Amino acid sequence: MGLNKKSVDDINVKGQKVLVRCDFNVPLQDGKITDENRLVAALPTIKKLIADGGKIILCSHLGKPKGEPKPELSLAPVAKRLTELLGQEVKFVPSPVVVDDTVRAAVEAMKDGEVILLENTRYRAEETKNGDEFSKDLASLCDVFVNDAFGTAHRAHCSNVGVTKYVDTAVVGYLMEKEIAFLGNAVENPERPFVAILGGAKVSSKISVINNLLDKVDTLIIGGGMSYTFSKALGGHIGNSLCEDDYLQYALDMLKKAEEKGVKLLLPVDNRIGDDFSNDCNIQVVDRGCIPDGWEGMDIGPKTEQLFCDAVKDAKTVVWNGPMGCFEMPNFAHGTEAVAKALADTEATTIIGGGDSAAAVNILGYGDKMTHISTGGGASLEFLEGKELPGVAAANDKKKA
Secondary structure, three states: OOOOEOEHHHOOOOOOEEEEEOOOOOOEEOOEEOOOHHHHHHHHHHHHHHHHOOEEEEEOOOOOOOOOOOHHHOOHHHHHHHHHHHOOOEEEEOOOOOOOHHHHHHHHOOOOOOEEEEOOHHHOHHHHHOOHHHHHHHHOOOOEEEEOOHHHOOOOOOOOOHHHHHOOEEEEOHHHHHHHHHHHHHHHOOOOOEEEEEOOOOOHHHHHHHHHHHOOOOEEEEOOOOHHHHHHHOOOEEOOOOOOHHHHHHHHHHHHHHHHHOOEEEOOOEEEEEOOOOOOOOEEEEEOOEEOOOOEEEEEOHHHHHHHHHHHHOOOEEEEEOOOOOOOOHHHOHHHHHHHHHHHHOOOEEEEOOHHHHHHHHHOOOHHHOOEEOOOHHHHHHHHOOOOOHHHHOOOEOOOO
16 A cells, blocks of 8 residues: 655645645643644644645644534634744634635635634534535635645545545645655565554454554564453453453464464563552552452553563564553553653664554653654554555545656
């Protein structure tokens, strides 16, 4: 799945109206943005289009307003912060229906190099259903469409896929291009040894990923909540730990597949456990499969940290998706931090697949040591599953030379 898509570098938008789908789905607390990674990641594309002399209309979703104009999910704080980050005004043109006559008038009045931001695209119920009417409304504003929202690339919505039916020129932005280059290369053409680390709570959400990666990697490491399903499948005692009983056979099948493929599949050999799901609980370290009743696994143990860290030492490519334990609790962040540190110290190309692992790496202060941190959790997972992403597929192909 190569990226042979037209990008912003293949066009010049001077004097043209450009609709840019960004991913401004940022966490807000009391109207303040608590993590602005996604805003910063969008700047290079926006700056390029400003330098061209285009009229730039930004749009994004935020949270799940489910088709209602919920004021707490307005993009107003984003316009304010983008204005500061860009050093020029990003005019917020809010409408409860996202596109109306006021918005059209504001677009018509734009001068070259100016930037406006539309309201949350999910204020419209059709957005998530890819309804034609909203797609046409968005397309009516622009001459050119740029998709730079990797975080929603795995969804076919109006503002990233539907709109392309009604606009002749649809290209990807720099962020989208970078995501596909890193994740695509890692999966299709990795420099070996190639190690994948999967964590997080559920085996069920990573089924196809495990299956697809076993065909590609040299070593697969499984930590986090999903490892207890494997532990129980192997006959271990897991106390009150997270477990998906429907997937015990699947876990055994994957262990068998790894063996047949000659892939090293590493599971935790010990766990940090607690007698309550809280940071202040009693803690002990036990070997895998020896968790007493009334206790639950909350993190990988010290022997496992060593095992996992040794496994990435000589790697040339590492993809990591999902934390090793309940990293939000300081007492159970140790395993995730050990892995983050090991990746920071390696010479390998290190790719962090969005969502919780990206948050963990940034919170723990290792963000700048990674080669690439994906801005899309679900999208990066589907990429690792080998699926085509609708938001990528919808962009114009480059003409073959």
